[in-house]
Amino acid sequence: MTKNIDAIVAIILSLLTLILIFFTFTKAKKSRFRGKLPRFFFHTNLGKGILLLVSLWILSSSLTYISECHFCKEDEFNSSPFRTLPRSLVGMLYPATVFYGMEQGTPSSFMGQLIAAFASLGYLIVGTVFVGAALLDKLRQSWRKKMKINWENHFVVCGWNENMEKILSQLTNPALGDEKRPVAVLVREEEVEDVQNIVERLDAQQQIKTVSGSLVSENDLTNVGVQNAQGVLILPPAGDNNPELAVLFCALSIKKMRDETGKNLPQIIAYIEQADFADKLSHIADTIITPTETDILLSATALLCPDTVEIYRRLITVSEETNEIYLVKAPEPWTKKKLSFRELAEVITRKSRKESPVILIGLKRNEKIHINPKDDETGYIKEGDKLIVIAMNYPRRILEDIAAGD
Incomplete structure (x- = not known):
């Protein structure tokens, strides 16, 4: 038995x-x-x-x-x-x-x-x-x-997310043209291999460098060059007992470095899964992304227009096959011509039609965003304005060429 x-x-x-x-x-x-x-x-x-x-x-x-x-x-x-x-x-x-x-x-x-x-x-x-x-x-x-990244005006991604491949694909897509920047990734040692596998699949070994370390270590943040970066995306570390707290401390460290240099860069983008932490981050991060709020707004809008979700997805997915939303500094010739928003929109639409259509949908002025504004709301296009456009590829060169020949 x-x-x-x-x-x-x-x-x-x-x-x-x-x-x-x-x-x-x-x-x-x-x-x-x-x-x-x-x-x-x-x-x-x-x-x-x-x-x-x-x-x-x-x-x-x-x-x-x-x-x-x-x-x-x-x-x-x-x-x-x-x-x-x-x-x-x-x-x-x-x-x-x-x-x-x-x-x-x-x-x-x-x-x-x-x-x-x-x-x-x-x-x-x-x-x-x-x-x-x-x-x-x-x-x-x-x-x-011990590895240190000496890039300038690059992007930094701190932390791991299950959608890391989509994030890195967006940041290195050829459609970005001249705006494409190198990307430094800071993750824990056990996540390094996952990131490197993604880099190989994207064939982006020259554009993406990986450093192992902690989000809350100033030394590790310095190693990825956040002090010289254009922008930093902070993701909640997977497996951490307090991921939102790690994001908070990381944002605080980066803001401290930024204040010490006296620059407005890097831009701090914080992704958090708990909306309760948004208030704590509001005076530290420049942009806070909470999936719950985004999902709710999209869900409500989808009731009014069922195709909204697909339209939104296409406008935020960087590729050479779809149109995306871009911010471009207004070329100097246009800021001297006293053009209204409507006049500039007509010029851009008409003159970009043959090469690669560009549509002006708004502008950013003094940290305030105006979407399809009335002319009496924004007046003439001014120096320092950023144009919000929809285009197939990053349109800075196209807009500068149009402005120079206008």
Whole structure:
């Protein structure tokens, strides 16, 4: 009876172990775990090595016991050191080649001895490969922590988000033209590989650099060059106990650096999932994005116009196939001609039609945004105004050419 129970348990253990090994090297790599322990075992070479060694031990013990049950005669089985599953588990803790036997003796069946030999070889290979890989990881981690980015007017992304690939794709899209800037990414060490995989898929190795570190460390923020950046996007770190608090401290550190330099840059964009933190960030970040508020507004607008969501998606998705919203500084010739908003809109629409249509929909003046304003609301186009336009690609060159020839 005990023999049958042990055999069933051994088969179940073997199947579960095979599933775990398969998951470790396929699905786990793409999964986002919030706990530190799962991230260690599934996202680091040292953790995967330990997990694989334990899996190999359980699998080889179970298979050895099953082999003894199936291939041994009754008297051989009764004298085998592996005649129960617990004995097999203990025996496989001390693997060696079949020539030297196990700590408590060799399996009686040839198949059991073969499994023990492969287990010994497997322990050696797994231990060597993953320990070596873990040491290399430590060296890379040390190098990344010392790495400093000396770019200027670049973009910085701090923290991890499940939509990181979409974010980086937007920031490096060819449709941005001259406005395309290099991007520095600051994430924790266990997320570096995920970012680098994204960079490879986007073929953007020259545009995106990754540094490992903490959002709340001023030294790490300095390493990605936030003090010289054009803008910083702060994302709540996945798996953190207080992600919104990390965003708050990160924004405070960046604002402190900005105040010390006396510049208006970098622009601080904070993404938070809890709207309650918006008030705390309102005097620190330049722009606060809360998905809840955005979703509610879109949902309500969709009732009035069901196609609003698709229109909105197209206008914020940077690509060479769709039109997007851009802000462009008003070219100097137009600020001297005393053109009203309507007059300028007509000029831009008419003269950009052949090359690449551009539509003027508003302007930004003194931090205030005017969408489709009346002429008496904004008067003439002034120096420092930023034009809000819809265009297929970043239209600064087109607008400057039109202004120069107008």
